[in-house]
Amino acid sequence: GAVVSQHPSRVICKSGTSVKIECRSLDFQATTMFWYRQFPKKSLMLMATSNEGSKATYEQGVEKDKFLINHASLTLSTLTVTSAHPEDSSFYICSALREINQPQHFGDGTRLSIL
Amino acid sequence: GQQLNQSPQSMFIQEGEDVSMNCTSSSIFNTWLWYKQEPGEGPVLLIALYKAGELTSNGRLTAQFGITRKDSFLNISASIPSDVGIYFCAGLRGGATNKLIFGTGTLLAVQP
Numbered sequence: 001g002a003v004v005s006q007h008p009s010r011v012i013c014k015s016g017t018s019v020k021i022e023c024r025s026l027d028f029q030a031t032t033m034f035w036y037r038q039f040p041k042k043s044l045m046l047m048a049t050s051n052e053g054s055k056a057t058y059e060q061g062v063e064k065d066k067f068l069i070n071h072a073s074l075t076l077s078t079l080t081v082t083s084a085h086p087e088d089s090s091f092y093i094c095s096a097l098r099e100i101n102q103p104q105h106f107g108d109g110t111r112l113s114i115l
Numbered sequence: 116g117q118q119l120n121q122s123p124q125s126m127f128i129q130e131g132e133d134v135s136m137n138c139t140s141s142s143i144f145n146t147w148l149w150y151k152q153e154p155g156e157g158p159v160l161l162i163a164l165y166k167a168g169e170l171t172s173n174g175r176l177t178a179q180f181g182i183t184r185k186d187s188f189l190n191i192s193a194s195i196p197s198d199v200g201i202y203f204c205a206g207l208r209g210g211a212t213n214k215l216i217f218g219t220g221t222l223l224a225v226q227p
C-alpha cells in the first residue's frame with residue numbers, strides 16, 4: 001500500500017515553457033501532499049505543503065508565482081513551473097501523507113531539464 | 116532550511132561488512148524516519164521510529180530512536196551490492212504541519 005505516482009518522470013523543454021508535474025496517491029486519500037526540490041548530491045528541500053481544497057503553504061524563499069501548486073482532489077496535486085528557465089532545472093519530488101504524524105510516501109520524482 | 120546532521124557523508128565498503136550511520140539534531144523530534152534513495156528515484160521508507168529508546172529492525176536493517184529524542188542511528192548488517200544508495204534520516208516534530216526535516220544524507224557504495 002501507500003503508492004504515490006508522479007508524472008512525467010522526465011521533461012526536457014525550452015526556456016520560457018511552463019511545465020506541469022502531477023502527483024497522485026494511488027491507493028489512499030491524501031489530505032496533505034508535499035513538493036520537494038533536490039539538487040545533485042544534496043538532500044531534499046521542502047518547497048511547499050499542499051492541502052486539498054486550500055492554498056498551498058510555501059517555504060521561505062520559494063516563489064509562489066513561479067511554482068504554482070493545485071490540490072484539486074484527495075488523490076491529486078499538481079506543480080506547475082511557470083516560464084521555466086535553466087536555473088529551474090532540478091529533480092522535483094512529491095510526497096503524500098496518509099495520516100497525520102505518519103511517514104510521508106514519496107513519488108519517483110521528475111527530472112526537469114530546461115534548455 | 117534546517118537540515119539534520121548526518122554522518123558519515125559517504126562510505127565505501129566491501130560486501131559482507133556491517134554499516135553504521137547516525138543523525139543528530141539540536142532539537143527534539145517525536146518521530147525519526149530512515150529513507151533510502153536510489154539514483155533517479157524518490158526516497159523509499161525503510162524504518163519508522165515513534166518512541167524514545169525504540170529499537171526497530173527491518174531485515175538486515177536496525178534503527179534506534181535516541182533516548183534524548185535528538186538522535187537516531189541506522190545499522191545495516193552483512194551489506195550486499197543492492198544496498199548501494201543514499202540513506203537519509205528525517206525527523207518529524209508532529210503537530211498540524213507534519214513537515215519532515217531531512218538529514219544531509221549518507222552515500223553508501225558496496226564493492227562486491
